[in-house]
Each structure stands twice: as C-alpha cells, then as structure tokens.
Amino acid sequence: MSLFKQLLIAICLFLVVAFSGSFMVSLESSRAQYVNQLRSHAQDAATALALSLTPNIDDPAMVELMVSSIFDSGYYASIRVVDVATDKTLVERTGTPDAGSVPQWFVKLIGLEPAGGDAIVSRGWEQAARVEVVSHPMFALAKLWQSALGSLGWLLLCGAVSAVLGALLLRRQLKPLDYMVHQSHAIARREFLSLPELPRTPELRRVVQAMNQMVEKLKALFQEQAERSEKLRVESYQDNLTGLANRRYFEMQLNARVSNPEQASSGYLLLLRVKDLAGLNQRLGGQRTDQLLKAVGEQLQRECARYPETHNLVTRIRGGEFAVLAPGLVREEALQLAQNLEAALASLHATGATDVASVASIGLAPFVHGDSPQAVLQLGDQALAQAESQGEPGWACLDHSASASVGDDHHAWHTLLDQALSHQRFELYFQPVVAAQDTQVVLHYKVLSRLLDEQGQTIPAGRFLPWLERFGWTARLDRLMLEQVLKQMAGHEQSLALNLSSATLADPQALNKVFEILRAHSNLGSRLTLEIGEEQLPEQAVLEQLTRQLRELGFSLSLQRFGGRFSMIGNLSRLGLAYLKIDGSYIRAIDQESDKRLFIEAIQRAAHSIDLPLIAERVETEGELAVIREMGLFGVQGQLVGEPKRWG
Secondary structure (H helix, E strand, O other): OOHHHHHHHHHHHHHHHHHHHHHHHHHHHHHHHHHHHHHHHHHHHHHHHHHHHHHHOOOHHHHHHHHHHHHHOOOEEEEEEEEOOOOOEEEEEEOOOOOOOOOHHHHHHHOOOOEEEEEEEEEOOEEEEEEEEEEOOHHHHHHHHHHHHHHHHHHHHHHHHHHHHHHHHHHHHOHHHHHHHHHHHHHHOOOOOOOOOOOOOHHHHHHHHHHHHHHHHHHHHHHHHHHHHHHHHHHHHEOOOOOOEOHHHHHHHHHHHHHOOOOOOOEEEEEEEEOOHHHHHHHHOHHHHHHHHHHHHHHHHHHHOOOHHHOOOEEEEEOOEEEEEEEOOOHHHHHHHHHHHHHHHHHHHHOOOOOOOOOEEEEEEEEOOOOOHHHHHHHHHHHHHHHHHHOOOOEEEOOOHHHHOHHHOHHHHHHHHHHHHHOOOEEEEEEEEEEOOOOOOEEEEEEEEEEEOOOOOEEEHHHHHHHHHHHOOHHHHHHHHHHHHHHHHOOOOOOEEEEEOHHHHHOHHHHHHHHHHHHHOHHHHHHEEEEEEHHHOOOHHHHHHHHHHHHHHOOEEEEEEEOOOHHHHHHHHHOOOOOEEEOHHHOOOOOOOHHHHHHHHHHHHHHHOOOOOEEEOOOOOHHHHHHHHHHOOOEEEOOOOOOOEOOO
16 A cells, blocks of 8 residues: 555544544533433422422322423423322323434443432422432433534544645655655666755655665766776777777678678778878878878768768778778769768868878778678778879779679669568568577577568578668568567567667658557567667667657667667666667677777676676677676677577
C-alpha cells in the first residue's frame, strides 16, 4: 500500500477514534445526568399525583381517572397506587412508549435503565395509600440518538473535508518522493536526473538533497571515466597535429572494410601526399608547414563531408601523407572527389598558404570485399606514384579487374534492388550473440539481411547497402525487414536485434511508419532490440526522443560498431540503452595489441559506472575471446561463436 493511502487511512482512523472517544465520554456524562433527570421526573410525578389523590382517595373512579391522566401525559413505564394497610394494588397503569426512530441495537448499546419514585397519600393523619411511579428512559434515548446522529454527521463532514484537504496536502508534500522514484528508475536506465527544486519540508529536503548528491556523484564519476577514456582514444587513434585519425585507426578500418562481409563493400582508397615536405620545412619553417598540413586536413574533411560513407575515415597516416577510405563510391564519384580536392588544394596557393602552386598529389585505387589490405595499399601507392610523375592533372586513378564487375553497374543494381524490394526477395540470417563467460548461453540473435539475385544466390549486405543508400531506398528495406522479423518472432521465444538505418531516423514519415508497426506488436517489445550504427547516429536531442518513444512502446535501443565517436559516451547516460556493441576493428588482434586492450578497458570502466553491458563484435580467435573474458565484457558476437545462418 502506498504511503499516500496509509496516511489517508491514518487520518480517517484518527477521526473515527476521536469521534468514538468523544462520544463515549459524552455518553457517560449524559447517562448520569439522564438517570438523575428520570429519577427526579418520577419523584415529581409521584408527589404531584399523591397530593391530587389525597382528597379523593376513597373515590376509586376519581383515583383511576387521575392516574390515567398522569400516565397518558408523560414517558412512564408504570404508575401504581397501593393500599398501605393491605399492600393491595388499587390502580395500576403500565405500558411501553413507542421507540420511534431509535434502533434497538442503540437501546441495547446505551443500556439506560428506568428510574422510579414514590409518595404517600394521607387520609387525615393516617397513611392511606402509596403512589409508585417508574419513568421510562425512551425520551432520554431519543435525545441521545439525535445527539449521536448529529455527531456522526459532523464527523462525516469533517472527514470529507479533511480527506480532500489531506489528499491535496499529501500529494503536494509527497511529490518529491514520486520524483525520487523517477530518479531511481532513471538510474536503472543509466540516466542521471536531479531534482532542481528542493521541498520545504525539512525531512524531505534532507532526503532529496542526499539523493541529488548521490546522482551528481555518479554522474561525475561516469564523466570522469568518459573523459579518461576519450583521452586514451585520442592518444591511441588520433593525429596530434591535424586532429584526424592516425595510421593505426586507418589500418583497422581498412581491414574491416575488406574482410567483414556485413560491413565491407566496394569503394575507393584515396591517398594524398604533400609535395616536397622536407623542402617546405626549410623554406617555410616548421610552424607554417604544420599550418599547411592542418589546412590540407581541413580541405580533405570539407570535400569528403559530401559523401557520408567517408565519415570518420579521413586519416593522416604519416608526415605529409593522408588517406581517405570511401566505401560505396563508384568510379565517377571517386574521380569527381579527386578533381574537387585538387581544386580546393589549389586555393591554398592562391591564399598564400604556400608558395607551391601544386600542393599535393592524389592517387585513387579501388577495393572490393576479399582484397587484402596490403594489396589495396600497394595499388594506392602505384596510383600516387603515377600522379607525382605525370605532372598535370595532379591525380591518377588505377583500376583492376574487380572494378569492372557489376559493382559499378548503376542500372543493374537499380533494377535488381527495385525488384527485390517489390517482391520481398530478402532473406533473414541470424547470428548468435552469446555470453562472454559461457558461450552456450545465447543473449540474442542479430538479424542480418541477404539479397537474392536472379540466380538465387545470396549477396551480403555490405555489397548492396551502399546502392540502397544511393537510391534512397534504405527506409524501404528497414520496414520490410522489420515486418519480416516481427512475423518470424511469432514462432519462437528467442530475443532478436535488428538494425535501423540513418535514412529511417532522418525521415519523420518513415519513422512514424516504423512506430505504427511496433505499436501493433508491442507484446514483442521485450524480445526485440533496435540497433543503430555509431556512424548513423542523429543529433543527441533526436536520439533521446527516439529512445523515449521506443521505451513507451515497450522496445529498447542499443548502439553497434561503437568506438570511433567515443567522445559521445558522456551522453549515453541519458539514453537508457540496452547494451553497447564495440566495433570489431578494436577487437581484432586485441590479444596482440596492448593499445586496443587499454582502450577497451577504458570503455569498460566508463560503461560499468552506468551499468551498461558491453558486447564485442567480430570475435574470431580464441586469443581475442580469452582477453574479452579477462576484461569482463558481457557478450561476444563473431565467427568464432557462430556464423550467420537461416533460422533453424
């Protein structure tokens, strides 16, 4: 029972006890008073009747008439005239007055007994008779009943007024307790909320202050861990001069793009080398050369921002060399990027940033899933060498046999994907996500999509997703996958995780359709988690609203491929995520590279402070699994513990 109800009941009980006590005290006082009044009433009637009978005691008719007259005029149980000499009853009248509206149980409860009086009738100097009068208590009982009804009515009125006023007062006074409950639930969801307005009640004020202090302490602890982890990430994977990613991060991402079938896709590697860096150092000085490198990095970021696929994939690999991974770009787009970049770098000479007209050389090399990272880099170096040797233009693009395949056939992909979406030619594949300490325990299954081509062969998502994004059909695939997953969930009790694309999140109409589908299947909310890739995250306010709406529908949200934007971990405490999946590029060879282990341990400390489970993606060796277990991560996903398969 809630404290509000308990206090309300206590108030009512107090009023009942107060009324009962007051009534009993009043009853005892009234009982003695009414007994004296009844005795006095009987004695007065006996005396008056005796005086009236004195001259007529020898007239039986007159005696009976007088007795009847007195008996009928008041509340008497009996009136009797007795001959003193013979003790014989001369006249007697008895009766019981009407109880009226007084209930019998009240009469028994009060227990008010009749009271009597007597007087002597004289005949001269002799005692002729004795008059005995017994008053009936019904008159007193009627008065007591009316008094009880009045007290009860007053009690009910006071109780009703007290209940209303008490309810309003208690609701207002206990409102901080409701917010504290909301605070505790928010902490369980890994959110930190403080009550800005302290209550006036001293006791509640102390409790709320203590709760706010605890929340602020947890928030500060988490923020400290997040800042420490972000500092470690910057030291490990970010270039100090330009703020771009460094070579270590570039190699991790390149390996992921060509080896992971779910993330890999055809695309282009762009290498940029600033010409004559040593000479620039001598002519311009170290400070101006550093400014030039920063300006080159800014131009790279500005030009690559037009292609969302290159987000967080612009890097400085060493000295004056920069690299850009552009998955999903076709040849025409890659050439356009090189031309725009050459023109943008030429502006550095125009503004006087350098006295060299041609600032840098640019090499382009294609890659596809299955290529080795060394082969892609070697091809990029060849393109860069060709660009440096040819003079004008300052860029060169090399091809290999794989680039001429259907991967660059715009019309073929458009037809294939349009028909697949119209005829639902997508298959669901499921990859188990298991507990790190016991790989036999399945936490959930990650849902992956496979495209069926005209020959019935399956195409992994990494190949067709860039084309879906280019055609603007990603939201269509999201709805199709969601409908298929919800239909498939009706036949089993396993938990699933499904990815949502940035196109759906950015389109209010598409997102509303997703909410409508989820609302119709809210009974499955506890078993379906929606995942968003780190590279697809919307603004923080939009993300918080999305999380809140999903929670209202009974579903949860999580992040996957996390690590590149670690600075945002400080905002995760307000999202209440189900879990966090660490990008597989930070897990690859973690048993051999200590810097990756330090970074994951930093993430683990920050996530542990808000009770956020961590799951490692793309675990492929026993050594990686052993390190993950040692660090205490919650779960693992990858080829080692289970490959994607059809259900059953």
